[in-house]
Amino acid sequence: MKAKYWDESTRSYLPVKVPDGCTTYEVDKESMVTCPGCGRRVMYGNCFTSKRFYTSDGLWAFSVCPVCHGKECGR
Numbered sequence: 001m002k003a004k005y006w007d008e009s010t011r012s013y014l015p016v017k018v019p020d021g022c023t024t025y026e027v028d029k030e031s032m033v034t035c036p037g038c039g040r041r042v043m044y045g046n047c048f049t050s051k052r053f054y055t056s057d058g059l060w061a062f063s064v065c066p067v068c069h070g071k072e073c074g075r
């Protein structure tokens with residue numbers, strides 16, 4: 001699905017595609033979702049709100065796994 005990626009170095013959005021199964025919100029915290037950063041399947045309840053991956057309209061941030069969240073935070 002279409003998405004956009006915030007590129008910190010150029011401070012602009014780049015169009016990207018994220019795997020099906022990526023989500024911005026799930027009601028059920030135990031549902032399995034796909035991380036747009038690494039493509040792994042993770043439980044929604046363990047996800048963090050991305051600082052990089054946004055829906056193509058820019059309104060919503062995707063949910064990323066703890067590992068990608070750490071990378072986004074520079075860890």
Ligand SMILES: [Zn+2]
Pocket residue numbers: 035036037038039040064065066067068069
């Ligand atoms: Zn990830």
